[in-house]
Amino acid sequence: MVLELVDVEVRYASVTALRGVSLRVGAGEVVTLLGANGAGKTTTLRTISGLLRPVSGEIRMDGESLAGLPAHEIVARGISHVPEGRRVFPAMSVRENLLMGAYRDRRNARTGMDTVFAMFPRLAERHGQAAGTLSGGEQQMLAIGRALLARPRVLLLDEPSMGLAPLVVARIFEAITEINRAGASVLLVEQNAHQALTVAGRGYVLETGRMVLAGPSGVLRADDRVRQAYLGENVV
Ligand SMILES: Nc1ncnc2c1ncn2[C@@H]1O[C@H](COP(=O)(O)OP(=O)(O)OP(=O)(O)O)[C@@H](O)[C@H]1O
Ligand SMILES: [Mg+2]
Numbered sequence: 001m002v003l004e005l006v007d008v009e010v011r012y013a014s015v016t017a018l019r020g021v022s023l024r025v026g027a028g029e030v031v032t033l034l035g036a037n038g039a040g041k042t043t044t045l046r047t048i049s050g051l052l053r054p055v056s057g058e059i060r061m062d063g064e065s066l067a068g069l070p071a072h073e074i075v076a077r078g079i080s081h082v083p084e085g086r087r088v089f090p091a092m093s094v095r096e097n098l099l100m101g102a103y104r105d106r107r108n109a110r111t112g113m114d115t116v117f118a119m120f121p122r123l124a125e126r127h128g129q130a131a132g133t134l135s136g137g138e139q140q141m142l143a144i145g146r147a148l149l150a151r152p153r154v155l156l157l158d159e160p161s162m163g164l165a166p167l168v169v170a171r172i173f174e175a176i177t178e179i180n181r182a183g184a185s186v187l188l189v190e191q192n193a194h195q196a197l198t199v200a201g202r203g204y205v206l207e208t209g210r211m212v213l214a215g216p217s218g219v220l221r222a223d224d225r226v227r228q229a230y231l232g233e234n235v236v
Helices: 041-048 071-076 094-101 106-119 121-125 136-148 166-181 193-199 217-222 224-229
Strands: 003-012 015-025 030-035 056-061 079-082 154-158 185-190 202-207 210-216
Touching (some): 003 041, 015 030, 015 041, 015 056, 015 185, 015 210, 030 041, 030 166, 030 193, 041 185, 079 136, 094 106, 094 136, 106 136, 106 166, 136 154, 136 166, 166 185, 166 193, 185 193, 202 217, 210 224, 217 224
Parallel strands (some): 030 202, 154 185
Antiparallel strands (some): 003 056, 202 210
16 A cells, blocks of 8 residues: 555544544555545545644555654655645746745756646646636646646645636546556545546545545445435435
């Protein structure tokens, strides 16, 4: 397993946000993590990235514990995080935002940037534009591009389709497939369960901090609870 969470518990002061969460992402996999608002999806990604510390349990990359490592060291191990809400640097240009992703590996910045521009030609056209003036979809492309400049082996994506028009969502999901084909594993947090289960081979369902379901995407798509709660289908 490239990335593995074993029995992870996370608390915010008095609130327990994750209770015994376990999940695995293998080499070459796209894995989706589904769940309603407040289920703990963002908390899971922030804990993997070292932005939150679990009170118990373990997170491993290539079998080695990440416990106690600062966030930048976790990036250095090959995990990049595209946060919820994109969080690009608004006053900086597209190019400067991308360079922020390459801060620990300047030598490969040029090739990395070319790869991102080939994936998202819109960003190439707007390379000098302030990121704050980009559309929501372009900002999402930029946030993904910035994460790719760190050359991750595991890409964590927090609701990349949120608030975007269907055509842009389709482009983002295509890009996820391309990134995966190029060799990175992906852990995809989504509320758009239909698209997520199409791009992912396996998935997990989180409910109020507990993992309640796990399995291949086809099995989850056919599960009555998933159909009702996440695919908006009527189940009789
Ligand atoms: N900084 C914080 N302080 C206290 N509680 C928090 C904090 N951040 C999140 N929580 C709580 O932890 C729980 C999980 O939140 P989290 O943001 O991980 O959910 P989520 O699944 O990402 O939801 P959404 O789909 O709305 O993004 C929620 O009950 C939330 O209120
Ligand atoms: Mg969230």
